[in-house]
Amino acid sequence: AQRVTQPEKLLSVFKGAPVELKCNYSYSGSPELFWYVQYSRQRLQLLLRHISRESIKGFTADLNKGETSFHLKKPFAQEEDSAMYYCALRSAGGTSYGKLTFGQGTILTVHP
Amino acid sequence: DTGVSQDPRHKITKRGQNVTFRCDPISEHNRLYWYRQTLGQGPEFLTYFQNEAQLEKSRLLSDRFSAERPKGSFSTLEIQRTEQGDSAMYLCASLTRSYNEQFFGPGTRLTVL
Numbered sequence: 001a002q003r004v005t006q007p008e009k010l011l012s013v014f015k016g017a018p019v020e021l022k023c024n025y026s027y028s029g030s031p032e033l034f035w036y037v038q039y040s041r042q043r044l045q046l047l048l049r050h051i052s053r054e055s056i057k058g059f060t061a062d063l064n065k066g067e068t069s070f071h072l073k074k075p076f077a078q079e080e081d082s083a084m085y086y087c088a089l090r091s092a093g094g095t096s097y098g099k100l101t102f103g104q105g106t107i108l109t110v111h112p
Numbered sequence: 113d114t115g116v117s118q119d120p121r122h123k124i125t126k127r128g129q130n131v132t133f134r135c136d137p138i139s140e141h142n143r144l145y146w147y148r149q150t151l152g153q154g155p156e157f158l159t160y161f162q163n164e165a166q167l168e169k170s171r172l173l174s175d176r177f178s179a180e181r182p183k184g185s186f187s188t189l190e191i192q193r194t195e196q197g198d199s200a201m202y203l204c205a206s207l208t209r210s211y212n213e214q215f216f217g218p219g220t221r222l223t224v225l
Contacts, residue, residue, distance in 0.1 A: 009152075043115075044155070044203070044216040086154050098143050098207050099168065100214060102154030 002027040004089050006103035013077050014111050021072040021106045023061075023087030032090040033070040034100070035061055039083045047072075047085070057081070077110045084108075116217035118204050124223045125194055132190045133220045137206030144187050145214065146179060147203040148172065155203055161187060194224045 003026045013019050025031060035047040048056045050063040050070060061072045070087060087103040117136045125131050137144045143162050147155035158177070159169045163184035173179075176194075181187040191198055204217040 004154075006154075043218045046213050049212075088154075098145065098214065099157050099160060100145075100147075100155070100205075101157065104152070105154050 002031075002089055002091070002101050004087050004101050004103040006085075006087055006106050008106050009104065010107050010109070012109045012111065015079055016076050019074050019077040019081070019108065019110075021085050021087075021108065023070045023072065023103060025068050025070065025087070025089050027068075027089055031063070031065075033061075033063055034088045034090065035059070035070075035072050036086040036088055036102075037083050038086070044086070077108075079110045079112055082108055082110045116204055116206055116215050118202075118217040118220050120220055121218060122221050122223075124225065126225050127194060127196060129194055130190065130192045131194060131222060132188055133202055133204075133222075135187045135189070135204030135217055137186070137204070138208075138215055141206035141208060141215070142184065143207040144181060145205045145207070146187070146189055147205065149201040149203060149219070150199075158189075158202075191222075194222075196224050198222060199224045 005024045007022050033050040036044050037047040038044045059074045061070050063070050084105050084107050086105045088100045091099045119134045123131055145160040146158040148158055149155045157170050158173050159179050161181040164181050176192045179189045201219045201221050203219045205214045207214045
């Protein structure tokens with residue numbers, strides 16, 4: 001069975017400080033991993049996916065298969081980064097293709 | 113087409129009543145997913161459709177739940193004989209043909225009294 005774990009429910013940092021949101025997963029196949037973000041009163045939206053290896057809004061995430069982790073990082077947090085962040089794993093094949101398994105989420109608060 | 117839409121946005125019902133939610137995916141997205149999110153948890157998969165075919169149902173989807181996607185366009189999720197434990201946010205998402213990104217709707221918040 002696939003599982004995604006986000007160990008921190010709450011994370012508080014000050015503006016300009018580095019931030020790291022942790023995500024660990026368990027999956028028997030080759031994982032596809034994503035970070036989704038939900039800003040206040042907005043819908044869930046994709047932040048970034050591991051396969052594209054891109055940086056969005058200053059955030060990056062590296063897939064570490066040895067540690068089964070996909071931590072989200074930003075060197076200098078901004079107040080507008082305050083939101084709920086979900087790590088998610090996508091089934092890669094078979095009839096379950098596309099189904100996302102989410103972690104419990106981490107609420108990030110960036111203080112001025 | 114401004115994205116995935118869901119109706120209603122909020123629903124309050126009494127225990128034992130039936131409720132039906134609607135999801136309109138982004139045009140030409142052939143895959144449509146339903147998730148449920150309870151307080152303090154991430155979304156949990158319920159079921160999904162490829163065109164009009166329902167290809168998978170989670171064990172979370174008891175026999176009181178039924179979903180349809182007639183003609184492969186909009187989808188409905190019906191809950192019969194609602195229970196207080198059904199109170200949650202019900203999310204719909206559709207997937208691009210290139211399978212790159214799943215777009216979510218705003219959700220329907222159900223409260224069962």
